[in-house]
Amino acid sequence: MTGAQPSSRRGRQAEAARNDLLLLDAAREVFFCQGFDAPVSLVAQQAGVGIGSLYRRYATKEALLQHLCLVAMQQAIDAAAAGLADTEPWQGLVDYIRRCVEFGSGALAPIAGTIDSTPEMWSSAREARDLVEQLVDRAQHAGELRSGVTALDIALLIERFSRRIGLPSEEEENNRLRLLAIAVDGLHAYNTQPLPGRPPSAHHYEGRWVRKDAN
Amino acid sequence: MTGAQPSSRRGRQAEAARNDLLLLDAAREVFFCQGFDAPVSLVAQQAGVGIGSLYRRYATKEALLQHLCLVAMQQAIDAAAAGLADTEPWQGLVDYIRRCVEFGSGALAPIAGTIDSTPEMWSSAREARDLVEQLVDRAQHAGELRSGVTALDIALLIERFSRRIGLPSEEEENNRLRLLAIAVDGLHAYNTQPLPGRPPSAHHYEGRWVRKDAN
DNA sequence: TTTATAACGGAGTGAAACGCTCCGCAAGGT
DNA sequence: ACCTTGCGGAGCGTTTCACTCCGTTATAAA
Numbered sequence: 001m002t003g004a005q006p007s008s009r010r011g012r013q014a015e016a017a018r019n020d021l022l023l024l025d026a027a028r029e030v031f032f033c034q035g036f037d038a039p040v041s042l043v044a045q046q047a048g049v050g051i052g053s054l055y056r057r058y059a060t061k062e063a064l065l066q067h068l069c070l071v072a073m074q075q076a077i078d079a080a081a082a083g084l085a086d087t088e089p090w091q092g093l094v095d096y097i098r099r100c101v102e103f104g105s106g107a108l109a110p111i112a113g114t115i116d117s118t119p120e121m122w123s124s125a126r127e128a129r130d131l132v133e134q135l136v137d138r139a140q141h142a143g144e145l146r147s148g149v150t151a152l153d154i155a156l157l158i159e160r161f162s163r164r165i166g167l168p169s170e171e172e173e174n175n176r177l178r179l180l181a182i183a184v185d186g187l188h189a190y191n192t193q194p195l196p197g198r199p200p201s202a203h204h205y206e207g208r209w210v211r212k213d214a215n
Numbered sequence: 216m217t218g219a220q221p222s223s224r225r226g227r228q229a230e231a232a233r234n235d236l237l238l239l240d241a242a243r244e245v246f247f248c249q250g251f252d253a254p255v256s257l258v259a260q261q262a263g264v265g266i267g268s269l270y271r272r273y274a275t276k277e278a279l280l281q282h283l284c285l286v287a288m289q290q291a292i293d294a295a296a297a298g299l300a301d302t303e304p305w306q307g308l309v310d311y312i313r314r315c316v317e318f319g320s321g322a323l324a325p326i327a328g329t330i331d332s333t334p335e336m337w338s339s340a341r342e343a344r345d346l347v348e349q350l351v352d353r354a355q356h357a358g359e360l361r362s363g364v365t366a367l368d369i370a371l372l373i374e375r376f377s378r379r380i381g382l383p384s385e386e387e388e389n390n391r392l393r394l395l396a397i398a399v400d401g402l403h404a405y406n407t408q409p410l411p412g413r414p415p416s417a418h419h420y421e422g423r424w425v426r427k428d429a430n
Numbered sequence: 431t432t433t434a435t436a437a438c439g440g441a442g443t444g445a446a447a448c449g450c451t452c453c454g455c456a457a458g459g460t
Numbered sequence: 461a462c463c464t465t466g467c468g469g470a471g472c473g474t475t476t477c478a479c480t481c482c483g484t485t486a487t488a489a490a
Contacts, residue, residue, distance in 0.1 A: 013487095016437065035250065039477055041440095050439030055479065109380060146397075156390055157397070160375055165324060171419045175371055178412040182361075182372070183394075185408070186401035193400070197393040204386045228458095231466065254448055256469095265468030270450065 022047040023054060027068055032107040033164045036065060036114065062115050069108055069115075073124035076105040080131035090144035093135050094184055097158060101180055106159035112208040125209075146191050152200040157183060237262040238269060242283055247322040248379045251280060251329065277330050284323055284330075288339035291320040295346035305359035308350050309399055312373060316395055321370070321377035327423040340424075361406050367415040372398060 026047035030038050040061050044051045058064040083096035100106065132151045139145035161180045166172055241262035245253050255276050259266045273279040298311035315321065347366045354360035376395045381387055 013437085019438090037252075040479085041477075044439090051479080052439055052481085053437075056437075059479095061478065112381075149397075153394065153397075157394055159380065160378070160394060163375070163378060165374065166327075166423055169419075171416060174412040175415045178410055178415070179368065179372055179375060179398075181411050182364075182368075182401035182406075183398040184401070185406045186397035186399070190405075191397075191400045195393055196396050197389040200390045200393070201386060204384075208381055228466085234467090252448095255450085256448075259468090266450080267452085267468055268466075271466075274450095276449065 019047070019049050019053055020057060022049060023057065024068070024071065027064060028072075028104070029168065031065070031068065031111075032104050032162075033166075033168060036108070036111045040064070065108075065111060065115050066118055066121065069111065069121055070118070070124060072103075072105050072108060073121065073128055075103055076100055076128045077124065077131060079105070080128060080135060083135050084131065084138075089135075089139040089142040090188070093139045093145065093154075096132070096135055097154065097184060098177075098180065100158045101161045101176070104162040104164065106155070106162035107164065109159045109162075109208070113210065113212040116211055117209050144189050146187050146189050146195070148195040148199070149187055150199045152202060152205055153195075154187075155205070156200055157187075234262070234264050234268055235272060237264060238272065239283070239286065242279060243287075243319070244383065246280070246283065246326075247319050247377075248381075248383060251323070251326045255279070280323075280326060280330050281333055281336065284326065284336055285333070285339060287318075287320050287323060288336065288343055290318055291315055292339065292343045292346060294320070295343060295350060298350050299346065299353075304350075304354040304357040305403070308354045308360065308369075311347070311350055312369065312399060313392070313395065315373045316376045316391070319377040319379065321374035322379065324374045324377075324423070328425065328427040331426055332424050340421075359404050361402050361404050361410070363410040363414070364402055365414045367417060367420055368410075369402075370420070371415055372402075 023043065026049075027043045030043045030046055034042070040054065041051055043064075044054045047054075054064075058067065079096050079099040082099070083092035086092035086095060129151065132154060136145065136149070136151045136154060140147070140149075161176060161183070164172065164176075238258065241264075242258045245258045245261055249257070255269065256266055258279075259269045262269075269279075273282065294311050294314040297314070298307035301307035301310060344366065347369060351360065351364070351366045351369060355362070355364075376391060376398070379387065379391075
């Protein structure tokens with residue numbers, strides 16, 4: 001082998017690196033739209049890659065899903081950090097929400113309970129949660145976030161709007177963001193009536209991620 | 216056979232009638248929570264009924280799903296009629312939305328395209344659409360519904376909030392209705408900023424229901 | 431040019447899931 | 461006692477799917 005060329009490799013190795021990204025994109029699209037029980041072969045097909053190549057990178061379907069979760073959590077962390085970097089508390093929160101919904105960070109909630117959570121997943125989740133709590137507290141103290149809204153409310157909202165309903169299309173995306181805008185307006189502090197029901201329970205929320213095997 | 220006893224039959228026939236309801240309830244719960252590709256055997260189990268009995272009533276899984284759609288549409292029609300019966304335009308609309316979300320009338324949107332639509336389904340859909348349009352127009356003219364919101368916006372909102380995310384539980388229901396309340400507040404006319412994007416296209420919305428066979 | 435290596439694609443395999451049928455049985459009704 | 465009717469669920473045939481295995485191909489070293 002020639003000397004290491006860290007970020008731009010050539011030949012077969014370059015193809016491998018490209019395939020890695022193609023695979024991840026394809027997995028996101030397939031699993032987000034079709035549900036986690038879509039066949040692995042569809043992911044390979046969508047990526048324009050043989051199944052063999054997929055399985056060389058991810059030993060099992062579960063490993064692929066775990067990696068997908070991890071990446072989505074990283075994206076959520078980045079979005080939250082970007083939101084905090086904004087000096088406008090409300091704008092920062094709204095941008096965080098919109099970004100998460102756009103790349104579907106909450107779309108893998110239905111996977112919860114069907115795969116093992118790796119330690120990296122738990123620590124990423126904690127990191128994301130802390131950042132979002134800061135985001136929410138800041139908007140709350142600025143008097144711009146409706147009183148009573150918690151970080152978990154935001155998380156659940158993102159989950160609901162991450163769900164793709166049909167095949168991905170420009171129309172579908174338009175409708176999703178339109179409804180999201182409506183819901184976000186309902187989050188602003190100028191809505192003075194108190195929220196109904198109890199705030200979501202953290203215990204219940206996290207509990208979904210412990211594996212439930214059918215047996 | 217003895218003389219007809221239309222609504223209260225006895226013996227074996229009574230059991231049959233009871234099973235019919237059990238089956239329908241079970242089908243709703245199973246398919247709404249697990250997706251339409253849940254096994255039929257689960258529905259029978261949930262209903263506490265043998266598979267044989269299920270298949271005596273519904274010749275195929277598709278027939279069961281069609282019937283499920285029809286019943287859900289009827290419920291939506293009833294809810295819309297009830298909303299129109301309310302003399303308060305805004306309250307009537309909100310109650311319609313809440314009722315639909317509560318029984319999950321929009322939860323079978325993902326079935327669209329996987330089963331044939333019967334003529335009864337089309338006519339029920341039209342009837343429901345007309346009623347909802349009245350509901351929306353009335354609230355719009357009363358100056359209580361946010362300007363730009365269409366009947367299709369409402370339909371898509373209901374779809375989004377009909378989706379069950381985990382197993383059905385009191386906590387899950389609490390969270391769903393809490394978020395719905397937020398979104399509904401975003402629909403009120405005191406939100407003066409214009410809605411982003413285009414209004415949803417009726418053509419795209421209905422097009423989802425024509426069968427797409429994979430072959 | 432030849433040889434070694436590394437990544438490729440996809441046919442094939444074994445197992446499991448699922449839609450649906452069929453039949454033995456029990457509970458009315460007469 | 462004797463039909464009739466609806467019941468439950470074991471089992472059948474098919475399909476689907478995760479994963480393996482191997483022949484092929486592109487690159488790098490000799």
